[in-house]
Amino acid sequence: MSDSTYYLTTPIYYVNDAPHIGHAYTTTAGDVATRWHRQRGEKVWFLTGTDEHGQKVMRTAEANGVAPQEWADRLVESAWLPVLKTIDAQNDDFIRTTQPRHTERVQKFLAGLKDKGEIFEGAYEGPYCVGCEEFKLPGDLADGTGEFEGQKVCPTHGRPVETVSETNWFFRLSAYADKLLAHYEANPNAVAPQSAYNEVVSFLRTGLQDLSISRSTFNWGIPVPWDTDQVVYVWFDALLNYATAVGLGDEPGTPGAERFAEIWPASVHLVGKDILRFHAVIWPAMLMAADLPLPKQVFAHGWLLVGGEKMSKSKLTGIAPSQIVDHFGSDAFRYYFLRAIQFGSDGSFSWEDMSARYTAELANGLGNLASRAPAMVAKYCDGILPTPGESTAAEVAVQEALTSAASTADEAILRLDFLNGIQAMKSFVDVVNGYVTEQEPWVLAKDEANAERLSTVLYTICESLRAIAVLHHAVMPKATASLWEQLGADVALGPIDQQNVTDVARWGQLPAGTPITKGAILFPRLEETAE
Numbered sequence: 001m002s003d004s005t006y007y008l009t010t011p012i013y014y015v016n017d018a019p020h021i022g023h024a025y026t027t028t029a030g031d032v033a034t035r036w037h038r039q040r041g042e043k044v045w046f047l048t049g050t051d052e053h054g055q056k057v058m059r060t061a062e063a064n065g066v067a068p069q070e071w072a073d074r075l076v077e078s079a080w081l082p083v084l085k086t087i088d089a090q091n092d093d094f095i096r097t098t099q100p101r102h103t104e105r106v107q108k109f110l111a112g113l114k115d116k117g118e119i120f121e122g123a124y125e126g127p128y129c130v131g132c133e134e135f136k137l138p139g140d141l142a143d144g145t146g147e148f149e150g151q152k153v154c155p156t157h158g159r160p161v162e163t164v165s166e167t168n169w170f171f172r173l174s175a176y177a178d179k180l181l182a183h184y185e186a187n188p189n190a191v192a193p194q195s196a197y198n199e200v201v202s203f204l205r206t207g208l209q210d211l212s213i214s215r216s217t218f219n220w221g222i223p224v225p226w227d228t229d230q231v232v233y234v235w236f237d238a239l240l241n242y243a244t245a246v247g248l249g250d251e252p253g254t255p256g257a258e259r260f261a262e263i264w265p266a267s268v269h270l271v272g273k274d275i276l277r278f279h280a281v282i283w284p285a286m287l288m289a290a291d292l293p294l295p296k297q298v299f300a301h302g303w304l305l306v307g308g309e310k311m312s313k314s315k316l317t318g319i320a321p322s323q324i325v326d327h328f329g330s331d332a333f334r335y336y337f338l339r340a341i342q343f344g345s346d347g348s349f350s351w352e353d354m355s356a357r358y359t360a361e362l363a364n365g366l367g368n369l370a371s372r373a374p375a376m377v378a379k380y381c382d383g384i385l386p387t388p389g390e391s392t393a394a395e396v397a398v399q400e401a402l403t404s405a406a407s408t409a410d411e412a413i414l415r416l417d418f419l420n421g422i423q424a425m426k427s428f429v430d431v432v433n434g435y436v437t438e439q440e441p442w443v444l445a446k447d448e449a450n451a452e453r454l455s456t457v458l459y460t461i462c463e464s465l466r467a468i469a470v471l472h473h474a475v476m477p478k479a480t481a482s483l484w485e486q487l488g489a490d491v492a493l494g495p496i497d498q499q500n501v502t503d504v505a506r507w508g509q510l511p512a513g514t515p516i517t518k519g520a521i522l523f524p525r526l527e528e529t530a531e
Helices: 021-038 055-063 068-086 100-115 173-186 194-205 234-239 255-263 273-289 321-328 330-339 351-381 393-414 418-439 448-472 477-486
Strands: 005-014 043-051 093-096 119-129 162-171 227-232 268-272 298-301 304-306
Touching: 005 021, 005 255, 021 043, 021 068, 021 268, 021 298, 021 304, 021 321, 021 330, 021 393, 043 068, 055 068, 068 093, 068 321, 100 119, 162 227, 162 273, 173 194, 173 273, 194 273, 194 298, 227 234, 234 273, 268 273, 273 298, 321 330, 321 351, 330 351, 330 418, 330 477, 351 418, 351 448, 351 477, 393 418, 393 448, 418 448, 448 477
Parallel strands: 005 043, 005 268, 043 093, 268 298
Antiparallel strands: 119 162
16 A cells, blocks of 8 residues: 555536536546445545536526625526535535635745746737637637527537726746646646647647736636735635645644645546646646645546537526436446546546446446345345355356456556456356356255355355455445445445455355345346435
């Protein structure tokens, strides 16, 4: 076990509206990764939160007839915090950019950069997308179509940009292009996947422009400490959350400073690909300017698409996570989005595909296996896990399949390749289901002469389920906790979340004599749960 902390962050999400499954997708990925690292015996810190400043939030609040802070408070309490429970996220902290712990540390950081000569006053005039909260370059824009024909639009939001002309404070971003290039050439895994890395390096090679880091035409933001007529540019404010949440800038010897020393730098920033440049260009340059360690990796995942378009509230393609969880359950939600889509690539959500995978892989696959084993132990062994006899080639094959699946899953999830990690787990479920079919314990039970062989087969199935539960726990915590209890493993081996995934393939951990009980069906048929 390493002494360093595995520190993973999601983006902090805008509170201009309620979360959709695109937001839940990122948070679920972060939750699965951090749960997995916890089950490797590592120290873990998992941060998520909300971005509550900026013009977009201010305008949304105004459109709803309330003050921005009231709007943010309402959305956080009614939507953003509840969605974490909906998807069973086990985050360690939730940062809000309106909290004093954030705003005060941002102002201190900003003042420090100004003292170092990294910030200067200047004039800005150019295109600005309120939806992205981003100053755009002319080459970033697309030609509008339909009602916006003849205008330049943001390619992400499909809406015209606004022209901004302000006297602002600027960060000397241009000074860091070569330093960032050198960093990424020396650390090729610092941005992933490879397509994201290539994009960042290509962008840096064109050079960087100094960045306006304040706004003077509205007041919803953190005041610039030496010029309170201006507020900090929302991205410069928001990016700092990853460090302010763990004590950035606190005085030496204080709890905040000790926490920062223990947790920083971040191990992984999970981001959507549309905000990659903020995290892989602006953010590390800010840290370089402050002489702080850079994050170890920025991982940019793809978009969830509905009808071929990016998930979006403004385009009415947003789907609330509860709409899916209420029908399929939170475990299936978590399983599907990481199993069906290669993390790092775009993927389309399909209700039909999710239904098909739920039925084939969860209800008929893992769920059926989990139901049959306790039922057979109850019927043939009075509900007590029997002592196995000598293993044959069939049992050895199961054990070898487990060793392979556990190793493959661990390697894959450590590199955030959830699809192949879960596929490795599924492959072992398939092996065990095949073993049950081939060994036919219901036939063995008809002849007393097969008693020892029957005991070996039933033990092999239950011990396999022990490993299956541990491997799947980070992905499906509720179903696996239920299975763990049915196996009697909670009493025999302790809580499931304390089982080390690196030790999962060691055969024979579930003791013979353990009471096995048949519990609730893990994955009920959809027609039984549909509205």
